[in-house]
Amino acid sequence: MQRPARVVLALAVVATAMSLPAEEIAPGVELLAGRFVQGTQPDGNTVVLRGTAGLIVVDSGRHAEHTQAILDLAARAGVPIAAVINTHWHLDHIGGNPSIRRAHPAVRVWAGGALAQAQAGFLASYRAQLQAMIEQTAEPAARRTFSDEIAIIDAGPALAPDEIVTAAGPRTIAGRALELGLEGPAVTAGDVWVLDPATGVLAAGDLVTLPVPLLDTACPQGWHAALARLAAVRFTTLVPGHGRPMTRPQFDAYRGAFDALLACAASPQPAEVCIDGWMREAGALIPEADRGLALVLLQYYLPSSLRAAPEKTARLCGR
Numbered sequence: 001m002q003r004p005a006r007v008v009l010a011l012a013v014v015a016t017a018m019s020l021p022a023e024e025i026a027p028g029v030e031l032l033a034g035r036f037v038q039g040t041q042p043d044g045n046t047v048v049l050r051g052t053a054g055l056i057v058v059d060s061g062r063h064a065e066h067t068q069a070i071l072d073l074a075a076r077a078g079v080p081i082a083a084v085i086n087t088h089w090h091l092d093h094i095g096g097n098p099s100i101r102r103a104h105p106a107v108r109v110w111a112g113g114a115l116a117q118a119q120a121g122f123l124a125s126y127r128a129q130l131q132a133m134i135e136q137t138a139e140p141a142a143r144r145t146f147s148d149e150i151a152i153i154d155a156g157p158a159l160a161p162d163e164i165v166t167a168a169g170p171r172t173i174a175g176r177a178l179e180l181g182l183e184g185p186a187v188t189a190g191d192v193w194v195l196d197p198a199t200g201v202l203a204a205g206d207l208v209t210l211p212v213p214l215l216d217t218a219c220p221q222g223w224h225a226a227l228a229r230l231a232a233v234r235f236t237t238l239v240p241g242h243g244r245p246m247t248r249p250q251f252d253a254y255r256g257a258f259d260a261l262l263a264c265a266a267s268p269q270p271a272e273v274c275i276d277g278w279m280r281e282a283g284a285l286i287p288e289a290d291r292g293l294a295l296v297l298l299q300y301y302l303p304s305s306l307r308a309a310p311e312k313t314a315r316l317c318g319r
């Protein structure tokens with residue numbers, strides 16, 4: 001998720017340190033849950049699979065602690081990280097790439113091709129905002145947060161893929177047979193998902209996120225179409241980009257709530273009605289502790305994304 005810097009400032013709260021335990025979600029498949037706490041920038045979830053040539057890491061997090069947990073997992077397993085697959089270019093999913101490259105120089109990074117355009121556009125203007133915020137604050141923790149973000153952006157080529165995913169289909173990566181999907185424009189101009197046919201685990205990236213869809217760089221209609229295609233994928237467990245793993249009925253509920261949110265936003269209903277609708281339809285998927293965050297995010301996304309100026313939506317939808 002790429003929340004604009006102004007919002008980050010408005011919500012500024014200091015993160016608390018927390019250990020990051022790995023959780024086995026299917027035989028040989030581990031989840032490192034990304035943190036997403038109100039007032040801090042999130043880490044995306046990381047899924048780790050084992051290939052005959054080493055580990056396959058789906059998304060590398062943003063903060064150093066998250067990436068360290070990935071490196072620790074590889075050290076415990078005693079196997080190198082052979083591949084990273086980035087589901088999309090948001091910093092909470094690619095920020096750990098440089099550290100993984102340093103620790104595992106032979107790693108191959110797979111991703112869609114949308115990063116270069118983001119580096120010239122969205123990330124360049126985000127960097128300028130961060131720079132301005134550093135100059136406006138004397139608070140050391142806030143300054144560190146902003147300069148950490150700039151450091152990720154400035155890693156430039158170390159963030160970028162070695163293997164650009166240009167089409168969906170089966171791929172053998174690090175010796176493991178996987179199925180890659182390519183969607184977009186949806187969450188970004190190019191979103192990759194990863195199905196592990198052996199276990200039925202689907203790493204969906206931010207095509208599925210809780211407590212709400214993170215719409216900052218999204219084409220809402222394209223996202224709607226991508227969810228319809230995800231529904232046709234033969235998965236048993238779906239790992240969202242943020243939030244807990246889902247069963248198929250839970251994904252169906254998510255998709256229903258997503259489509260209802262878009263329909264409400266396209267209607268003359270007041271924003272509060274649309275927000276209430278999401279909280280009701282997706283409510284069972286949202287942990288009690290995240291309900292406040294869900295409300296804050298939707299109050300932001302309704303005007304800024306779902307009811308954005310047509311030119312903004314057209315640009316994000318590549319029209």
Ligand SMILES: [Zn+2]
Nearest residue numbers: 001044092206
């Ligand atoms: Zn994310």
